[in-house]
Amino acid sequence: MSLRRWDLAWASLNPTQGYEQAGRRVYLTEVLLKADTAGLVAASLVLCHQLRTVSAARLSSTLARLGDPAKQVAVERAVRLWLDLHVPTTDA
Numbered sequence: 001m002s003l004r005r006w007d008l009a010w011a012s013l014n015p016t017q018g019y020e021q022a023g024r025r026v027y028l029t030e031v032l033l034k035a036d037t038a039g040l041v042a043a044s045l046v047l048c049h050q051l052r053t054v055s056a057a058r059l060s061s062t063l064a065r066l067g068d069p070a071k072q073v074a075v076e077r078a079v080r081l082w083l084d085l086h087v088p089t090t091d092a
Helices: 069-082
Strands: 030-033 044-047
Touching: 030 069
Parallel strands: none
Antiparallel strands: 030 044
């Protein structure tokens, strides 16, 4: 399987351990993808503070591609913030 940057796919993370997200929160490291964004049927959150390396065997085939440049920038900024990397202050 070959995924490219901005491809969206399901990851089967079971069995899991520890704490999982529950309830509604607002973090600077979350990016909301509204329903119909990239063909999603329901609103979804990109949880950039829950980065995890997974085996390709856990991934579904590509569901969609995040093509919205504004959402791509928002995801990149959130990941950079979480990893304490330089976060650009402007889009220039």
